[in-house]
Amino acid sequence: MPRAVGAASKEPSHGYQLRVVQEILLALLAKDASHGYQLRARLQLALGPLAEALNAGQVYVTLARLDKAGLVRAEHVGQSDRPDRKVYALTEDGRARVMAWLDDTSWPKPAPAEFHLKLVAAATAGLGDPVRIVDVQRHAVLANLAEAQRAALAQPDGAAAGLLLEGVVLRLQADLQWLEACARYWSSMTTKGR
Amino acid sequence: MDIGRPLVQTHGLRMDYGHGTGAVHALDAVDLAVAAGETLAIMGPSGCGKSTLLHLLGGLERPSAGEVRLQGERIDHLSERALARLRRDAIGFVFQAFHLMDELTAIENIELPALLAGASPRTARRRATELLDSVGLTDRAAHLPSALSGGQRQRVAIARALSNEPLLVLADEPTGNLDSTATLDVLRLFDDLRATGQTVVIVTHDARIAATADRLISMRDGAFVEETRLTHGSTGRLGALAGLEEG
Numbered sequence: 334m335p336r337a338v339g340a341a342s343k344e345p346s347h348g349y350q351l352r353v354v355q356e357i358l359l360a361l362l363a364k365d366a367s368h369g370y371q372l373r374a375r376l377q378l379a380l381g382p383l384a385e386a387l388n389a390g391q392v393y394v395t396l397a398r399l400d401k402a403g404l405v406r407a408e409h410v411g412q413s414d415r416p417d418r419k420v421y422a423l424t425e426d427g428r429a430r431v432m433a434w435l436d437d438t439s440w441p442k443p444a445p446a447e448f449h450l451k452l453v454a455a456a457t458a459g460l461g462d463p464v465r466i467v468d469v470q471r472h473a474v475l476a477n478l479a480e481a482q483r484a485a486l487a488q489p490d491g492a493a494a495g496l497l498l499e500g501v502v503l504r505l506q507a508d509l510q511w512l513e514a515c516a517r518y519w520s521s522m523t524t525k526g527r
Numbered sequence: 528m529d530i531g532r533p534l535v536q537t538h539g540l541r542m543d544y545g546h547g548t549g550a551v552h553a554l555d556a557v558d559l560a561v562a563a564g565e566t567l568a569i570m571g572p573s574g575c576g577k578s579t580l581l582h583l584l585g586g587l588e589r590p591s592a593g594e595v596r597l598q599g600e601r602i603d604h605l606s607e608r609a610l611a612r613l614r615r616d617a618i619g620f621v622f623q624a625f626h627l628m629d630e631l632t633a634i635e636n637i638e639l640p641a642l643l644a645g646a647s648p649r650t651a652r653r654r655a656t657e658l659l660d661s662v663g664l665t666d667r668a669a670h671l672p673s674a675l676s677g678g679q680r681q682r683v684a685i686a687r688a689l690s691n692e693p694l695l696v697l698a699d700e701p702t703g704n705l706d707s708t709a710t711l712d713v714l715r716l717f718d719d720l721r722a723t724g725q726t727v728v729i730v731t732h733d734a735r736i737a738a739t740a741d742r743l744i745s746m747r748d749g750a751f752v753e754e755t756r757l758t759h760g761s762t763g764r765l766g767a768l769a770g771l772e773e774g
Contacts, residue, residue: 352771383766465752468745472755477764479738479757484765486718501768502735509734516572 354395356434359404359427366408366422369393381494382484396421404430445511452519463519471512478505533560533596534726535584535695540593542579542749553579555749556593561695564724566717568737571746577730578699580746584728585618585697586610597694616644619688623700625680627672633683634659634668640690651690658686662716678709685716689725696720698729702736714739721758 361372373392377384396419399405404427407419423431448470452463481501488495542554553576561567569577582588583595586602595603602613614620619640627636638655642648659665662682672680681701688696701717702710710733717739720727731737738757745753766772 380769380771383769383771386766464747468747468753472743472745472753475734475738475743476755476757476762477768478734479740479743480762480765481768482714482735482738483718486715497769501765505768506734513572 353434354391355399355404356431358392358395358399359423359431360434362405362421362423363428363431366420368420369396372396372421379493380497381488381492383494383497399427403427449515452515456519456522462523464516464523467512467516467519471509471516474505474508474512478502478509481505532563534563534565534598535559535561535728536594536596536599537580537583538594538596540580540583540595541591542576542583542588543591552749554583554590557749557751559744559751561726561728563726565742566721566725566727566740567729568740568743569728569730569746570732570734570737570743573732575746576749577746581697581699581728581730584695585620586614615640616691617694619691619693619696621681621684621688621696621698621701623703625672625677625684625704627680627684627687629672632669632671633664633675633679636672636683637686637690640687644691654690655686658689659683661719662686663712676709677705678712681705681709681713682716685713694726696725696727698727698731700731700733701729702731702733710735 357376358372361367361375367375369392373387373389376387376392380387396405396407400407400421404424405421406424407421409418410420452466455461455466456463481498485495485498485502488498537557537559540554540557540559541552544551544553555576557576557580559580569580571577579588583590583603586595586605590603593603594601597613597617602610605613620626628639631639634652634655637658638648638651641651641654646654656665656668659668662685664679664682664686667675667679667683672683675683681704685701688698698717702713705713714735717727717729717736721739721741727740729736729740737743741756741758743755743757744751
């Protein structure tokens with residue numbers, strides 16, 4: 334069964350790649366031009382504990398790409414004692430891209446279809462007990478919920494990152510409710526089949 | 528956290544209601560060990576036997592067969608009198624419906640178990656004052672339960688459960704009657720109990736209160752079907768769950 338354990342002390346050293354990082358960085362530049370390290374600091378404030386595993390180089394690589402694409406304009410400032418010497422400002426094209434992102438209503442969500450089809454296949458082909466598969470899956474989701482909730486409870490009152498973690502917790506609760514519906518359905522089917 | 532030898536143990540625990548063909552097996556040979564300092568959540572659908580198990584652990588009912596041990600000593604054969612003393616001195620109960628005394632104020636409810644156990648009024652009041660503070664209700668000390676919200680009543684009930692510094696806290700659906708804001712306050716208290724090393728067993732439908740525990744067990748039809756440790760470090764999945772990660 335999938336275990337909830339391990340991996341605490343050894344995050345992959347390269348960290349993870351942020352999704353939609355171009356749009357996020359452009360949006361963070363919409364108010365004022367900034368250094369790369371200032372953008373990183375703003376991301377860290379918004380993401381709290383989730384920022385710890387961010388890939389350190391991704392912000393800088395992405396800013397270089399945005400510069401090349403004409404979405405930001407990099408200006409060199411002569412400060413040799415700073416971590417970086419470039420200040421990035423949003424261009425008109427960059428601002429248009431940010432506005433398009435704000436208007437986009439696509440909503441990435443975990444699709445239940447795969448798990449549903451797994452249960453149907455397990456029951457139809459006699460590959461396994463669907464109720465048992467649901468139990469194991471439920472515990473994996475609960476382990477995730479426990480981690481997200483502990484992180485949320487550890488946030489100081491009013492922290493923006495607490496709101497993000499609450500979103501994770503609520504989504505996982507919805508998943509658990511659906512898994513309960515799965516358990517009820519497949520329990521009744523198994524009983525009828527006896 | 529200090530997880531030591533089992534504080535509570537059951538062996539071959541059975542509970543049957545009724546006789547003959549109409550008999551219901553509420554518990555079917557349950558073996559359980561809860562370590563001192565551990566918090567355990569037991570989940571399962573209505574009628575799976577989880578409340579029955581909690582009642583047997585707390586000496587509120589006697590099993591049809593099998594053993595219940597607290598600190599290595601069997602409690603399933605104790606006299607009614609000895610059981611009542613054990614429940615009063617060693618076990619703190621938290622119920623879904625709070626079960627506070629309506630005619631006593633918040634602080635009087637909290638100090639009552641200590642007074643019944645023979646503590647001096649001064650000692651009992653001092654302890655109750657500390658407990659009321661720890662659940663964030665110092666300014667509600669003189670309120671009757673009827674003047675408190677559901678979440679505040681449950682926090683008083685949790686403080687009362689801790690009045691005699693129990694070996695074991697047993698909680699039956701502690702968030703079952705609460706709205707989401709009040710649930711959050713109770714979640715924090717249970718998270719605090721885990722952090723302070725209080726031994727706790729919670730039976731619940733509520734995933735959020737279950738997720739405060741060190742360990743989770745699922746029950747179905749009177750038996751354990753799945754078990755997971757929830758506090759063995761990170762799953763490393765938080766970034767993906769938040770939708771942060773590429774791919």
